[in-house]
Amino acid sequence: MESAISSPLSTSSHLLPSPSRSSLGSRSQSFPSLPNLRCPSFKSRCFLGIPFRSRQTQPIRCQSSNQQPAKDDGFVIEDVPHLTDFLSNLPSYPNPLKQSQAYAVVKQTFVVVQKDDPRGVHFRRAGPREKVYFKSDEVRACIVTCGGLCPGINTVIREIVCGLNYMYGVEDILGIEGGYRGFYSKNTLRLTPKVVNDIHKRGGTFLRTSRGGHDTNKIVDNIQDRGINQVYIIGGDGTQKGAALIYKEVEKRGLQVAVAGIPKTIDNDIAVIDKSFGFDTAVEEAQRAINAAHVEVESVENGVGIVKLMGRYSGFIALYATLASRDVDCCLVPESPFYLEGRGGLFEFVEERLKENGHVVIVLAEGAGQEYIAQEMQAVDGKDASGNKLLLDVGLWLTEKIKDHFTKVQKMAINTKYIDPTYMIRAIPSNASDNIYCTLLAQSAVHGAMAGFSGFTVGPVNSRHAYIPISRVTETQNTVNLTDRMWARLLASTNQPSFLEGNELHERVDKEDVDVINHNMRATSI
């Protein structure tokens, strides 16, 4: 397969197959005479203790070109599967982009190797390859969107359609409607650049979405029945888990079907990638709600504004919106337990700020303080159709708590204003920078699928767009790291209590070493 990308790696022997790769059909043929250079302490040394769980995530070891087996330069590539892994005689064709006017002026159309890459885990860099494994007129692609909404989904849909059509001359593109369950329905939407021309100006998803209803066998049956050979799946962690299962089934059946995931979540909690699309838009839109709360509470006596933002398990939107605003006195996130009463508690802090400024603004992520509400309300553990925990309204709960405390205990009249802009934030179209980001994601996915890669998800890793094995982005979730500088910056900006005792903080440092790994990941041009 490496011959298909004509990377200097394949001729310089810089990229070596791991033992398990040797059984992967033509993929390993670029390295027929190379020695097995895997070192005994391979896992622990090269992956910082994180074991590889599936074949897709088998590392490929890169040695320096002098091929000294004993030398360990710590360069590891976590590669994505390729169709030739299980379809060894798959023909390849010159990439039609070679004839593309758009790319004619681009100096380096095809990604090439960067020499002297630093140590750490590397992913295959996204971009067009010299050879493709699909003839344009034989491609039948489909696009599906699953899970919750997020600004920018329509831009991704539009750019997949336009990318396939304008760059690769693909005309047969289907929209699967209403999430995974849309695969089982009779109808599909025919997508052309004309049909999707304006959709990026609207929020939501043009293809509609749903939770639940994933049945791998039924989906792959349907893919086979419809003659689909490229599947673009836009969705969050749940969706990507579903995409991984679809890829595995496709591989088991030996189908020439490329499965490409585009990670989506407004919560910004998808692992490995730098940031998820729509997040910037959400942070920007949250400013309007925070500003409204600030205006309201500034205009009354003892005004207490509470703004609830999305963030089921991670408080990134709340954290960044707080940092961006400067009108927020206190930010509460799911990662940081807080308490209300006593010294160092939230009530004390609110009282101080009211005395000092006459008003206070609190921003909280919807997942914050769930344990306290559950204790008090003895609520049943509800789940949505996908199995995600249904959250209790922490905003309402906190508003009531503060009201009660100040009127009953402190005998102090306060004016509470609770704002819940969550769906309003999620439902808007993406801003300019997210639109650009969505375009990059969509085009990366198209280049990857055309080049025969499969079972991958796209996204920037340390600022470079990469093809990442799907399992890598689903095995963990990103959360706000309380020992990281960003949280420290927030505390320094708001001067709010940290609600953490010293000991607790040390325990957290141990748990959060996964972040170190993220810093060691890179996209590599191969």
Ligand SMILES: Nc1ncnc2c1ncn2[C@@H]1O[C@H](COP(=O)(O)OP(=O)(O)O)[C@@H](O)[C@H]1O
């Ligand atoms: N573990 C899983 N395996 C297979 N499919 C899943 C899994 N988790 C969720 N899904 C499917 O993915 C879709 C979206 O999942 P959901 O959790 O609602 O949103 P998101 O993808 O945004 O996290 C649903 O159709 C759901 O059935």
Ligand SMILES: O=P(O)(O)OC[C@H]1O[C@](O)(COP(=O)(O)O)[C@@H](O)[C@@H]1O
């Ligand atoms: O009401 P819905 O549609 O279930 O969505 C609510 C949830 O969706 C989210 O925005 C994101 O969830 P997903 O990324 O899993 O779609 C959460 O922050 C929020 O709790």
Ligand SMILES: [Mg+2]
């Ligand atoms: Mg999710």
